[in-house]
Amino acid sequence: MRRISCGFLMPGAEVASHVYDHDGRILLAKGVKLTNAYINALIKKGISSIYIEDEISQDISISDVILEETRVQVSNCIKKTIKSVCTRLVNRDAINISEIKSSTSEIVSQLLENKRMIYDIIDIRSIDDYLFGHSVNVCVLSLMAGISLNYGRAQLEQLAVGALLHDIGKALVPPLILNKPGILTEKEFQEIKKHPQYSLELLRKNSSIDSVSRIIAYEHHEKYNGEGYPSGKSGKDILDMSQIVGMVDMYDAITSNRCYKEGMPPNEAYELLAGAGDSYFKYEIVLAFLSKVAAYPSGTVVELSTDQTAIVVSNVTNHPITPKVRILLEKDRSLSGPNSELDLTGQTKVVIKRVLKEHEVRRIIQFL
Numbered sequence: 001m002r003r004i005s006c007g008f009l010m011p012g013a014e015v016a017s018h019v020y021d022h023d024g025r026i027l028l029a030k031g032v033k034l035t036n037a038y039i040n041a042l043i044k045k046g047i048s049s050i051y052i053e054d055e056i057s058q059d060i061s062i063s064d065v066i067l068e069e070t071r072v073q074v075s076n077c078i079k080k081t082i083k084s085v086c087t088r089l090v091n092r093d094a095i096n097i098s099e100i101k102s103s104t105s106e107i108v109s110q111l112l113e114n115k116r117m118i119y120d121i122i123d124i125r126s127i128d129d130y131l132f133g134h135s136v137n138v139c140v141l142s143l144m145a146g147i148s149l150n151y152g153r154a155q156l157e158q159l160a161v162g163a164l165l166h167d168i169g170k171a172l173v174p175p176l177i178l179n180k181p182g183i184l185t186e187k188e189f190q191e192i193k194k195h196p197q198y199s200l201e202l203l204r205k206n207s208s209i210d211s212v213s214r215i216i217a218y219e220h221h222e223k224y225n226g227e228g229y230p231s232g233k234s235g236k237d238i239l240d241m242s243q244i245v246g247m248v249d250m251y252d253a254i255t256s257n258r259c260y261k262e263g264m265p266p267n268e269a270y271e272l273l274a275g276a277g278d279s280y281f282k283y284e285i286v287l288a289f290l291s292k293v294a295a296y297p298s299g300t301v302v303e304l305s306t307d308q309t310a311i312v313v314s315n316v317t318n319h320p321i322t323p324k325v326r327i328l329l330e331k332d333r334s335l336s337g338p339n340s341e342l343d344l345t346g347q348t349k350v351v352i353k354r355v356l357k358e359h360e361v362r363r364i365i366q367f368l
């Protein structure tokens, strides 16, 4: 299987992984053959890409780091919480913390069961579901960074709650400002910048929320170099866990498709973070996170430094830029022979040169 933008989908292609609607119901089931009507429905629902099986990717399996049903359940939980906060402005005590804690605890358990897992997928979410899907993904990715930093279970639980609820204060920002597709005015930006303070106030209302989780929500837009908000804290004054959530928040935001922009490919996001040194985030934290996220997720079609064309077959933890690939075409564009897999880890002479665009992949499939 591999991920493909909905604009390039063709009738007859097989859906490789369930596609869900806003309410967590299956919109298109795994195994369904696409029709024009299905493709149009996906585009109409604001879903920009899905996983399919095709000639070059049929034997490539890609699995999420947590169970699919857990991701749907936690997404519904955070959606319910945000709606509840929106409708109870007067007392602002709408967070059902026991449900949040049992959800996050389940994610912690699943991730601890397989510490060697690498994040090898791209989360599929509709544009309207951005905030909910984003909150869950920030929670999952923050925990992977925490596990990489050898955090214990209690720390991971604090991190998980803070990460899942970090943007809860956005429920109190006027939707017209929050969802504005164009450039924000200075006044609108000042309003958006209040959301960490709102998150803190909402979390303070509930005494069963750990103070560390509250601090995470308040500090997630602070930057290591002091250029963040709301307090302009820097360096050691910012909690490491807040740094993790802030970094992952940025990573997920830049790699996601939004109504106003295409998401950045994971390899470019990887380079951006890796090159940021100690500027926005503590470098040690950046490295811990990057060791857990594949720069070239399985199913990505790439060109190697040898001018061969290949598809990524699998990734392993701690080797995010050197996946195992299968050669599709040789340098002279001839078909590669059988057993043409190459593990780039440990290779000193072969590296990935670039990721192919979908229209180039389509030409290759037609050629094969």
Ligand SMILES: [Fe+2]
Pocket: 166, 167, 195, 220, 221, 249
């Ligand atoms: Fe935020």
